[in-house]
Amino acid sequence: MNRLPATPTQKIDHDRRIRFVFAGRQLEGLKADTVASALWAAGVRTWSRSFEYHRPRGLYDLEGEGASGLVSIDGVPNRSAGTTLLERGMTIAAQNVSGSPDRDVYGALDRFDRWMPAGFYYRLFHRPYRAWPFFQDRMRALAGLGRLDVDARHDPGVRTEWYMNADVAVVGGGAAGMSAALAAAEHVDRVCLFEARPWLGGHLDWRVREVGGRPLRERAIELARQVAGHSSIRVLTHAPVTGVWGENLVTGFQVGPRGDGGATEGYDERHWECRAHTIVVATGALERPLVFEANDRPGVMQVDTAWRLARHYGVRPGEQIVFSTADDLALEAAADLADLGVQIVAVADARPEGLDGELAARLRDLGVELMPGSAAAAVGGRRGVTGVEIAPLEGGQARSFPCDVVVAAAGRQPEIGVLSSAGAGFEYSAHAAAFVPKSLPDGVFPAGRVLGLTDVEAIEASGVVAGLNAATACGALARSGSGDGESRDADERALGSAIRDAEGRLAGLPGPAAGSGHVRGPMTGKGRKAFLDYDEDGTWKNAAQCVEQGFDVPELAKRFGNFGLGPGQYRVPGQNLAMAMAELTGRPVGDIQCTTVRPPLIPPSLATLVGPGHDVHKRTPLHEDQTARGAIFRQAGAWKRARYFSDDFSCREEIRNVRENVGLLDSSPLGKFRVFGPDALRALQRVYISNMTAVGEGRCKYAAMCNDTGNIIDDGVVTRVGRDDFYFTTSSNRAGGTVEWFRYHTRYDGWDYNLVNLTDNLASINIAGPNARAVLSRVTDSDLSGGAFPYMGYREIQVGDSIPARCLRLGFVGELSYELHFLASYAQHVWDLLMDAGAEFGIGPFGLEAQNCMRAEKGHIIIGTESEQRVTLLDIGMGWMWDRSDTESRKVGAPALRACADQTDRLKLVGLRLDDTAGRKSPEGPADGALVTAREEILGYVCTTRYSESLGWRYALALVRDGRAERGTSVELFQDLGDGPRRFAAMVVPPHFYDPDGARLRG
């Protein structure tokens, strides 16, 4: 293993080896390695192939900045090698590879770039038009990143979510972010600090350079210790931010203990959202890649990649390394690597002057050749780096250096993702050669390197300023002190002077260092293989082609040349694209805007977005009883409901027992409401389309609600239980929206009424069938005879010894039936009483599907099944409910019904009787949703269709265009469920099939 001796900056544990498999080979890494550091240490150089040209790619960055670093792990594609921790037994596969990573069968595409200019796919394949499907198939086979084995079952592990509120959210746990959190936490109570890496410290974490007499790393440790010990700061590490949304909602995910080293407890990854009053953005800086020929070769890497390989993972980045960089941090990295015993052959710096004198002297002392004003022009080698050409940027002779690693960067660019997602604007600073924040949204405060700062003390001081400003802006003053004027004034003065002090300190420290404005090295050719964007193989030449075609600003080049459309988004091509467009068009960079950054800034895994698989549902008070009786449950609205009591999904036995005997249904999800008060009747008159003054005591009135378009939105029964006191039911799905609906439509009126949702307080059991009265009379002393308690009657009865129940004599399923509403806590007891009383009749439970079949046979509609947006109350044959004479109540829906009452050619509810032979067996019939046709014209569709044992034929309720399907006409039902078209003959009949006169439910 190619490891350096242990140092305190390393995260790895040299004694804990972790075995894993890459491309079929057994390899070994160390505890706390990332996949990338382990692969590099094991000598693997290529672990993906590029998207377009299939060029070998591997380690460029350790931060998940693009597609080059994506691998497939245990069958899950597109995992970031640089940020995913190595776990025991991982099977890692190279991505976008046909064959082996080193010998890819599509690698030849690399030689065809001449015939694949920018916009190639858009311009070529659409002519002739009929050829497009052919090309589309072939391109699809090559397109996309990673392959998902759709047949494999992936264990997503434990995925959870967390919702936080904060006064101040700090994004970035480096020196600036930690300083901001500490400063803010002195004035507010809730500070949340989010850091993408598994540890705090930012770039100070691995730097041993001494500033003010002590290593920078010690300052990072000191700040991290203070942050961890502060009771007002909550720290989330390994928690990348995916975006900032309206009014400072910060979202992200966090890798948990199970995903972070294989613990068995906790979670693998969780989604989090933090609603903050204000945000400090201290996301630091990214490297700006240097563009030169073959700058994508495995072995060409970022400064921090080489540095962190050595400092964090104890991996020797290469045997012989050449730097082509442009800032003092890179000089520090080169000197530090040399100190660690890594051979640095030469350091080219694009800046002709202004190099840190101390670092330059140290490099020369270490025997490293320093070449100011020079940069890499090209690297040699086919699968890896064998050497690099360095040449002066102002012209001159190139020199070749043999090496296996080239550390290359054109400079640093602020990591603007989070700021941009929050809505900040940016401007180009020619001094720093970087786009820095210009306009900031309310409550967002940048700090540190994202401002272009380079001096470590200034970075820290800017964090203090941002933290204090963020605390002030989120109302720290308003909440400090006891609230009396004098102490608040004192607090205000103290915070004000703290901000002035911090700003004064920052002003006395160095601002951003001068940056190099170069994008490319002194390359000679057109830049055929000099990449601005690795993800989509966007070259310098492609950028020039974009300009030639008129796509001469980044937003256009992004679309036409695919710059920044890959997983890395703005990171690798971000600022370079703007600078390249400036160079290619001869305009100043300041006139050009970078492309818009879009969330998610870091892609979370789909499993994390899916989350813990919310199966949120309500259970009725009889759920356990129904489970014990073998119920098969289905989600129905908010509820889990017993749908079947056997695996005969036609429910033949359940239906037969209700039709011929007696059955029991748990109908607890039914909406149940009390409305009372002097204006209760006025409210009912407003929302119900029916005449509610006709609601009497002891009687149930069937009534419906419409919306302002005349669609029926609810039906149920209403009864009067006192002078200004009413009790009503709604359909189960409508229960949750009823209070909102009443209050909305009476919001101007100032009426005095109260509406109470009793749905969850009261259980409901429906006893139905010819023997229902006989069974119920055994558990109550009340007179249930037809004379004393007629159909549509309402009584308050006592069940058993002491249970008061509201009893409604209704007939949804078309049989004699009673609905009992009573306190939910008695549900099991009442159910048991009824089952015991009915035992000698052979009473049995029935489920939702049996109820559905029986109500449909009866022609009783379910809203949303036999009605829809295009269908009014009149269209489903229920216009009789509408009190047309009442304009005084301003009923919701009445004007719309009036407007469409005389319209023709509307969808109307009809009944269909299917041809006997075709409809005999239910699998032979059509399904719900089949089309109703006549002479190859679509007239409508089937809402519900079943084969009825009671009728002996198959029926359907259908919505059919008015005037096209009179009673007695023949129509055809058509369906194609993927197994070929099928047609069924049917005849239009009235939509009441079973007991059309209602003799049974009145019995």
Next chain:
Amino acid sequence: MTFRITCPVCGSRDVYEFTYGGHERGPRPAQEGLSAEEHFRWAQFRTTRAEAQEEWWYHGAGCGVWFSMWRNPATNREERPEPVDARGTGPTTEGDGE
């Protein structure tokens, strides 16, 4: 899209807790003599202007109150128009729901 809304009863809460009830367009018109056109103009038409407007919100996950407030849908911020509006419709009081 996400923002906060100030409920007159519960204070500043996440928009997820609320239901939108459309912009303020006056009470339900009298139905006597109301033409279909007038009804649908009142019931269906939305102004969709990118400026502060009075809107109705229902705090379903909180106190269950409908209230009206001024908000600019272009910025999602609560915002009252200038005190003297060129159209002559100044802001009305908040929280005049039932």
